[in-house]
Amino acid sequence: MRKHLALLVAALLLLAACTEDTPGPAPRPSAGTSGPCARETDAALSAWAVAGFSGSIAVATAGRFDCLVAYGSADDRAARPNTAGTVFSIGSITKAFTAAAVFRLADERKLTLDDRARTLLPQLKGPVGDATVRQLLLHTSGLKGTHANDSQPMSREQALQAIDALEVTGKPGEHYLYSNAGYTLLALIVDQVSGSGYRDYLTSRILRLPDGRTAGGFWSGQPAAPQPRAVGYREDGTAGEAGDFAGPYWAVEGNGGLAMTMKDLAAWTHALFTGGIVAADSVKAIAGAGAGREIGDGRTEVPGWVAFDASRFGVPFLTTAGGGGDVGHNAVVVWLPQQQRVIAMASNKPRISAEQLLERIGPAIAAAKPLPAPPSPAGGGALAAATGTYQLDGGGSFEVSVRDGRLAVSAAGADAVAALFPPPAGVTAGDLRRHEELVRELLAGRTLEGRKERAAFEAQYGPIDDVRLAGTVAQGGELRTYVTVVARGRQVLGYFALNEAGGVEAAEVPTAKPALVFLPSGDDRYHPDDPTAGGPDVILAFAEARMTLTGPAGSTAARRVS
Incomplete structure (x- = not known):
């Protein structure tokens, strides 16, 4: 389970807007909940639901719920809506629960944080x-690579x-x-x-809330x-894993695997940081008092969480998030200690994830301004006239x-991928080259993990004859390098996302060509169908059998060939 950190604005979501006012209409209101959002907030969130957010939101202050709503569909086939009682996989947020279990054992004097792993195992x-x-708690053990697929x-x-x-x-x-x-x-x-x-220890000691209820369980x-x-829905529209995997489960035990409602996640987070799960000294240590590792940009890795200092917002906060992968859910939780406020959000569709929504609307709420509305596409645009194959001079296409009334554009070849997915601010050409070199080393079998990946591929497709780079994309907070692997004359496209030490964070072989969906902006121009404005900064234009892609570094033209 790969963790996605909530971005800088996440901590301040709904600080000013969630009250106990009478809720307004919503396209998919939650059923049987207490503590609905303020009318204005619910109306704004409903607009984001119309734009594509599907999930559940819980906000609580001092243990009392201010906002508890849900939108969208929990199951398209059964026409079942999300509610405040809908359960989501929380992915890597599970690490916060594992960290709490370790501190609870330390409270019980069954271990210390300075014990070496081989002393205990x-x-x-x-x-x-x-x-x-x-x-191990602070990710400074030196371990690189993964021990298993989820x-x-x-x-x-x-x-x-x-x-x-x-x-x-x-x-x-x-490191x-x-x-x-x-x-x-x-x-x-x-x-x-x-x-x-x-599992028994988590259930009996860690998931148990102060009121005696149990916060969720295992997916x-x-x-x-x-x-x-x-039901989680992945990027390709297929349903994610339903939690019926027969196990055994030690591929994800400890690092991802728990599931619960956002109401329970918010209640558990409040209980954790107010002494309801571990002792007071352990709460301080989890929050970073003398036990963190600075990782830059005002962030400190603390046990199971990431702490942000007050330099950016005037208020410190802790956050952890998780999701993606095979289940198709995304979840994020934020703790603001000065206000004793919790924000917990989960989504089950990729169009607008929980983290993306949290990022997009946070700044306006922090400034006590109305929440921004999702952008609306411009009218017009002869979509059918733009369809076809377009070729670049460098060979990409x-x-x-x-x-569904939108333009879908897929890229083949490194030059085409670079034009369709210009890197975001902060990601340099050197970063892309470094990642690509790490992928080359991996598939050449120069590391233990690389030899495992190579062996797994050859067991399915035969001996590798060649590996060709097919472009690198910054997506979902990670770099993904696409490669075409040639084996027995067959070409197989896949991607690998590696950490800075060359360990595999995510991989998919085979995979589809990287693609984006666009909406008309008017004047035969198109912008990415990305309501949160967090994706690639590229605009398409069509004229005289040519497609022009314009990004931060300039324009690239491709001629229509069919």
């Missing part, structure tokens, strides 16, 4: 055994062996490198030290999160088609 023989519990059946023993065999970057404590495997290793420690097993396996659940 004597089976460890590899270099990760030298890492301390604290270093839906890969993996027993406890297999997970322990796989993590023990992973490569490390330097000595423990030297910050986000690691799912590190949090699964923490879950293995909880499993061993608690005496009751990881797959037992004890399961309750029904009803939202674009396929343009009409999909």
Whole structure:
């Protein structure tokens, strides 16, 4: 489960707008909830629902709900709406619960944060055994790479062996490198030290709220999160995994796998930071008091969370997020300690994710201004006339088609990908080249993880004859390098997203060509269908059998060939 950090504006969402006023109309109001949003806020959020947000939102102050609403569809086929009682997979937010379990065991004096992993798990023989519990919590153990795919059946023993065999970057404590495997290793420690097993310990000690209720459960396996659940929908429109994976579950234990309502996530977050889950000293440590690792831009990695300082907003906050992957959900939660306020959001469709919505409307709320409305497409535009294949002089090409009243444009070739997906501010050409070189090294088998990836590919497609770069895209907070792998005369397109040490964060082989969907802006021009304005900054124009793509670095023209 890869974590997506909420961006800088996330902390201030709904600070001024959520009250107990009578709610206004909404395209998909929540059913049977208390604490609805203010009329103006609900109306604004309803506009975002019309634009594509589908999910649930909970905001609470001092343990009392100010805003509890839901929009959109939980299941398109069954015509079932999202409600405040809909359950979502929370992905990497699970790490916050695993961290709490570790601190609860420390409260019980069953371990200390300075214990080395092999002291608690004597089976460890590899270099990760030298890492301390604290270093695992802060992603400074040195572990790189993943020990399994999310839906890969993996027993406890297999997970322990796989993590023990992973490569490390330097000595423990030297480098910050986000690691799912590190949090699964923490879950293995909880499993061993608690005496009751990881799942039982979480259920009995960590998920239990002060009022006696249990906050959710597991997306797959037992004890399961309750029904009803939202169906997740992936980028290609297919339904995500429904939580019926038979296990065993040690591919995601500790790093992702929990599920709950946003009401329960908000209630649990308040309980955690007000001493209802762990002792007061542990609360301070989780919040970063003397136990964090600075990672730049005013951010500090703390156990299970990321803390933002007050320099940017005048108020500190903590946040964690997760989602994507095989389930198709996205979730984010924010804790503002000075106000004792929690914001929890989840979405089950990719058009506007929970994190994207949080980013888009936060600044206006922080300034006590009306929430911005999602942009409306301009009228006109002869979509059918623009369809066809367009060729670049460098060899790349674009396929343009009409999909649901919008233009869908896919790119083939590194030059076409670069034109369709100009990198956002802060991502340099050097960053792209470095990532591409790491992917080359991976597929050349120069690392342990690379040899595993290469072996997995060759087991399915045969010996690799060639690897050709097909472009790099900045998407969803990560770099994805597309490659065409040639094996036995067959060309297979895939992408790899690696961290700075070359470890695989995400991969998909085979995959579809990178593509964007556009809406008309008027005058035969088109802009990305991106209500949150967080995607590529590119405009299309069509004239005289040519398509021109204009981005921050200038314009690129492609001629129509069919």
